[in-house]
Amino acid sequence: MGKVSENKQQKREALLNTAFKLFTTKGLHNTSISDIVEQAGVAKGTFYLYFKDKYDINNKLMVHRSTELFDAAMERLAQKGLTDHRERILFIANDIIDSLTENKLLLMFISKNLGMGFYHFTMENEQIVEYPSIHNAYEELVRETENKISDPKLMLYMIIELIGSSIYSSILYSQPVDIETLKPHLYRSINGIIDQFTI
Amino acid sequence: MGKVSENKQQKREALLNTAFKLFTTKGLHNTSISDIVEQAGVAKGTFYLYFKDKYDINNKLMVHRSTELFDAAMERLAQKGLTDHRERILFIANDIIDSLTENKLLLMFISKNLGMGFYHFTMENEQIVEYPSIHNAYEELVRETENKISDPKLMLYMIIELIGSSIYSSILYSQPVDIETLKPHLYRSINGIIDQFTI
Amino acid sequence: MGKVSENKQQKREALLNTAFKLFTTKGLHNTSISDIVEQAGVAKGTFYLYFKDKYDINNKLMVHRSTELFDAAMERLAQKGLTDHRERILFIANDIIDSLTENKLLLMFISKNLGMGFYHFTMENEQIVEYPSIHNAYEELVRETENKISDPKLMLYMIIELIGSSIYSSILYSQPVDIETLKPHLYRSINGIIDQFTI
Amino acid sequence: MGKVSENKQQKREALLNTAFKLFTTKGLHNTSISDIVEQAGVAKGTFYLYFKDKYDINNKLMVHRSTELFDAAMERLAQKGLTDHRERILFIANDIIDSLTENKLLLMFISKNLGMGFYHFTMENEQIVEYPSIHNAYEELVRETENKISDPKLMLYMIIELIGSSIYSSILYSQPVDIETLKPHLYRSINGIIDQFTI
């Protein structure tokens, strides 16, 4: 890779990182492109060489960051060598909760984008975007539990939604209780759901 | 009540209704005060006689609409005369899901405001607002289950979060399945959670 | 005077006093009619029963307050029984300086209105207004010095301008020196001017 | 200098000149930024590239224009080769009066800003601004008269205030007399003041 290409990638990276920082701290709508380019140290016009608009850079960030989160969890799961599907699900849940507890900016960023749940889309400016990487990890878990669980897709959907929506205020505001207090009860609930769906 | 007072309330109502319609269809940030007053048929200045800004009218709407939703559910529960706490919880869940299925605008409005979960706040423009009426219904359910459930507060918290986040995309986009398909599985999950917390 | 008339005058007075307070503290242009009526405790429409607009109430205030200031000085001069015209001029100068030193709000109000000098007008919103009462006191001093001073009108004009412009920053900000330090030098200057014009 | 830089300065100059014209004719508060940009032939946003707000451009204008006025007077004084301090003071007085007589807009502008006197500040919008260049010329005159005058600083202060406030209505409205009639009497007064302070 030549120096020009390197520099080019540097600017793109700078824009992405700055945008992430600003979107999480100030919110998507309170962040202007002027803010981003100023803090990133590039010219205003340069922004438009890499991104269509604010929503474009937001979506690209979203794909990138959430992919990292899930891929890392699945990788650690593989290293663990767990075989029981219940244990595997709880491991993933725990891993993601820990990652988000340590990285609250990421939690805010993902939650601000995913709107109501972990599962699907973000709708901003009339664009609907799906996040394929999340689905990859998700499909993998679905496949491996097919013969032990009656409706694995829906069960996992509900478990993920339960986790995603429960931990948000717990991690950020310790409401209604802090995350360490919530965790055992959350696992109890997950176990209760798995019980119901186990064949 | 004099003519002035009547007219006054009419303007306020017109603004609230128009704002609700626009916030749900276009989103809070894509709706301008100009949009609201224009469609409501009042002058721009009139808006500021009743509301401080966009976030003020949004909060007032939120309190009002969610109060209605929960109060109606609790009232219908009272008329039903159910005694088993599990049945009572499922009744409330079902009632709210039905209300939101029939009133998708309300679903969008509430979900857009509650951010990640049904439980707590809206943060917009550095204001944190709690919705007391939701808590009233919630506290009532907590009290009546205290001697049958180990941690009724947390259990209900998780059930509400599960419902709130699961039904959103199901009702609006039939994703991952439509709401009628989801419902029985959702009740299964709720039962599983209640099992785990039953003393 | 009937109760209605009394009440009527009370509202007018309340408006005048509130306007004076606000004009001096916040300035004419940063004070709105809403501010005035709110603090005065009357309805908005009532303002327009007594005054045409902001500039109208300002002018009426100006006439009233400056009349009081000069009239009081002339009255005290009469009681003093001074005969020498130099002493009489210095007495008036001293009396006005003392009044304004004790009533800084009045100093600010007058100075904000008279713009560049004590002598003449205020121009606001394309209205030119003269303050007759100031002239009455002024003319009286002119008449009595006619046969001792070569150009009494111009001499007094310059003395008044000198006083008016010199004391402003001295009283309010002690710049370049405080008023007590300035006074003797100011009287020296006035004496110097009188010397030059004495026949 | 590239084309961009040239154009850039042109816009700034256009804004300054237009603002000066409007501030002097309509007054600071009756001039809107819309007025300025419209007459200057630039877009509204362009204004904010160069100035923070109306008060910012006003201050910058004030510093610039009054600097020019005083510097020019001092320069002409230097070329004249006068040695007597009384003559030097009268020369400056005369030079400034002539400049302002010829440039009535500048007179209005300066007087509107300096409030009550030539000496110090402008207070608009809670900003206090001093004009350093005026002080430079002023300090120079103070230094050279130190051993001939008892309180040169105060004496000059009063002379400047006398001039500044006397000539305003004389030049603009020939009140109480026109400037040519006033001049000799004004010099008489100045001489009278200098007499009193001469050691």
Added chain:
DNA sequence: TATGAATGAGGGTTCATTCAT
């Protein structure tokens, strides 16, 4: 007289987007 809800023109300011360099 007195009220105060309603008006809507007009103010200041922001910001995504363009384009000549």
Added chain:
DNA sequence: CATGAATGAACCCTCATTCAT
């Protein structure tokens, strides 16, 4: 590729003024 000056539409909000009560 990169720049950043310039744009102008669109925003929020204020406020003098009116008028039905």
